Structure formats: C-alpha cells, structure tokens
Amino acid sequence: MLHFNRALFVYNQTAGEDDTHLKLEKTLHIVAQAVDELIVLNTTSEEQLQQACVKYSDQVDLLIILGGDGTVHTCLNSIAPLATRPIIAILPGGTSNDFSRTLGIPQSLNEAATSILNGSIIDTDIGKVGEHYFMNFWGIGLVTETSENINSDEKKRLGSISYVLSTLRTLNRTEPFHYKIQTTDTELEGDAILLFVLNGRYIGTTQLPIASLSPFDGKLDVLIVRDSNLAAFRELFALQNPTVENEQLNELEYIQVTALEIMQPIGNKVDMDGEIYEETAQQITVLPGHLRMIHVNAL
Template structure:
C-alpha cells in the first residue's frame, strides 16, 4: 500500500451532482490506500473543522471541490503538527489552484495523477492570520466576486465570472491605500490590488514569471484607474516586464511580505472567499505544505477544454 490512511473530503453537492466523478476517484485510489475514509461537508466551515480535528490522523488528504472547499481544508491542516500530503480533485467552477498545480480538470484523471507521485513542498500565503493558496485581492477583484449571480454560476459555470467582471468594470472606483513591502512604500490610489501565490485567476493564466509556489515570493499587481483596460489585457496573457515598480498605471512588485492599509475598510478576497477586511498583513510561508502535481507539460489540452465545456455543475 502506498498510503496507510487517506481521507477524502468532498463538498455536499458531490453526493448528487458529482457522484460519478467521486466514484472514479475512489476506484482509482482505493487499491493504493489501506484505509480510505470519505467525509461529506454539510455546511460552510465544515471542511476546515473536519481537517483541523482529523487531518493529522491521515497520510493523505484528498479535497474534492472548488476553490472555496480547498481554502477551507487548507486552513484546517496548515498549522497541524504533522500535516498530511494534499491532493486536490478539482470539482468547482474555476479550480484556479488546481490549475497552478497543472492538474487535469476532471476528478478521475486528477486522481490518476496522484498515483504518479509528483509531490512537492509548496508555498502558501497568510493574510491576517488566515491561509490562502492562490491569491488575495482588494478592490475590483473583491467586487467581482461579490457581484457573481449564484443562480447564473450554477447554470453557466465559469462564464458567470466573466459576466460579473464586465458588470463590475463599469462601476469600479479608486481607493486610497498605503502598501509597505520589502523594499519600500507605495502611497497612492488604485482600483485593484492583487497579491498572487498561484498562477491562475478566473481560469486565466496570470502573467507572472515562474511557478510562484516554489520561490518564497508573492507577486503584487497594483492597478490604477487609468490602467483598468490595460490591466485586464495584461492579466490575460500580457508581459509585466515594463511595469516592475514603475509607479505608472500598473505597478508590479515582488515581495515576501506586505502591509496594506486603505482610507476606509475594504473587503479582502482570499481565494474567492470574502470574510476579512483591510488593513491586511500578508506574507508567504515557503514550502509550507506538500501537494500533488500534474505533469510538467500537459498533452491533449483540447480534450480537457471540451470536457470542461461539457461540465454542467460545480462544487464550491
């Protein structure tokens, strides 16, 4: 047996909408686990509670769900004395951190990648005492998350994020902030501050160099009002070389820690979950947890894309 004990935590929607994929994951992994425990969440916060109370009892933690479920479970195990190895089985709308880990977007195929054994020490972030894997956002990015229509999200999946972005862009208002980082202070106005550990946002690949989750550094993007349309071009595949600490409409900073204060308290989006407010104390924790990864290069991306389009439901 590869693992003595493993726990698979899955969002309650998996029981109805993802039953087939849950079965695929169990079928792929059961032969390599001496004892496989399935635990279903019933309400928000359950994933964190379950993983905090029981995570250290297992060699492997499997999380089946979207970015919200991953966020909960990671906060449950991050401070464990002996945290388990972690495998994400992407079952949500965007699955952004799973994309950073190069995992297939189908649960059964992701479970097969776990068997390949590519497990690596991985950076996570911390904001106001909470852990994040992918990103922290203030301003436009938080407003976009808050403006998502939940019914629309159920019907059309990740397209709902793009529609919410379009609605939010028309209403974006600048805010005053002060940002202290490793090498100085920025005192200005912005419509958005993005702090990234991962490399995907709303399924779009972020244009930062490297994998991000192995370098002990956070990538910070400050977008001022005049640079709003340009910023979205950059986020969707542009080059940040000319914007590094430029002080212009877009400013790009790399730092291991930062402190952000705003003129008025603003909501903080942490991996798509909004429950914190500024001021924000943010840092990276290098090589904090061990995650399973997909291959360095992925073949058959068209097949993955078609499979994603065929997905009619999501788990958060």
C-alpha cells in the same frame, strides 16, 4: 507511482453541486489504488469539514479534497496552523478550480484522480493574513466586487463564464481607492481599482501572464492595477517577460515580496481565494513550502 498508508477523502455535498455521486464514481476507484486504507467522509457543513481536517490531520498521510476553490480554502485554513499536516491532493470539483490548475492537475476528474497515482509531491507556499491563510490570492477592489456580483443562477448554468459576466458588469461602476503598501524594501502609494497579492497562477480559470509568478519560490507577487484601460492590459501582458521592472510600468505596479503591510485602504472588503472577508488593513506574509501537495509538471 505514489502510494500512501492511510488517506482521508473529504467532500462537502452542500457546497453547491448536485452531481456529487457521479464525481465519486469517477474518482474513488482510482484513488483507492494509491492507498492501503481510505477513509471517505461527506461533510454537510463548513464546520464539519473544518473539524474533519483537524481531527485526521495527524492520523493520515494524505488528504484528498474533492471540491472547488471554496472547499479547498476551508481545508487549507483548517490544517495550515497545525504542527502535523498531511500531503494534500486536489480533485477539481468546483467552477474555477484555480489552484488545481496551478498545480497542473487535469480538470477531468478521471485524469485528476490518476494524478494521485502518477504525480509528484512538492513543497508549496501559502500566504498568511492574521489568523487566515490563502493559497491562490488576496485581493481588494474589482476582484471583491466581482465575487459579490456573481449571479448564483448564472454560475450554475454557465460555470466559469459567470465570472466573466460579473467582471463586465462590475467594471462600469468600480470606484478607485487609495492604497499605501509598506514592504521591507519600498513603499507604494497611489490610486487603483484592483490590488492583488498573488500566490497561484490562475484567476477565474484564466492564467495570469506573469512569468515569475510561482507558489514554489518563497515569494508573494503584488499586482496593482490603476485603471482598466488598454494600456494596463498591454503592461500586464508585458510581464510575460521576467526582465520587466516595476519602474518601467505606468498603469500597473508589480513587485515580489516575502512580507508586506497594507496600510491603506482601511475597511474595504477582502477576497481570499474567492471567499469574502470584512477587514482590510493587515500584514501579509508568505509561509515558504508550508504545505506538501501533489502536482503534475507544475514547475
């Protein structure tokens, strides 16, 4: 059983959830069994959350994040640049909770809290883009437009289904863009509706059918979708076979890299872990095993 001397438990009550007190009731008493000293901190803004992560990063053994993908992304970007980083545990408190799924964390909060007692610690890769970091994905095209088109009322009422509805609305009006990517081994160029640099295995609660996709292998996975036709979906599912090579694909491009440069498009908005950023052209690198995280049978 895992045990820690000191832990910080953070949650952000302004992140869109109204039932925070119920989530605390389900988790705190379980988490407390794994920690000698537990600091519980409610942050009321993104800035407070960032400050808390930085302040306690070298004072605790464990950082417990109760929240969704946005809250996890904020915490990641706060502690990733620091020299001393605590072990991270995620309690899925949002709509998709995608990276917690990649880590094998149960989506029931009671079971997720128990995973802090019974889980394992693993060195986990993250992506770095300029001064920003991503845990799950970096994307442009359809994924960015889908995120921007999500209806907040639908998200509150329907949860993860709101992402499906937004995707369907967005598909009809997505315009292709020209891409040019440089890696140490190759250059890719063409037109596409979606470009992903992936680290996690889930997008919008859906597991991607890519056998070699892993946040524990020291690599990032580049997936480019040229069109939204049936052939593209067939090729995507063909990637369940780890022996499929990029040269065998017509509607997709798929490679694994440790670093790449996005040379085109320039000026498109970027989606990182569900958060929208305004810049595109940039270098992306993987930081192998940069964070230690609690997982449940994620290998």
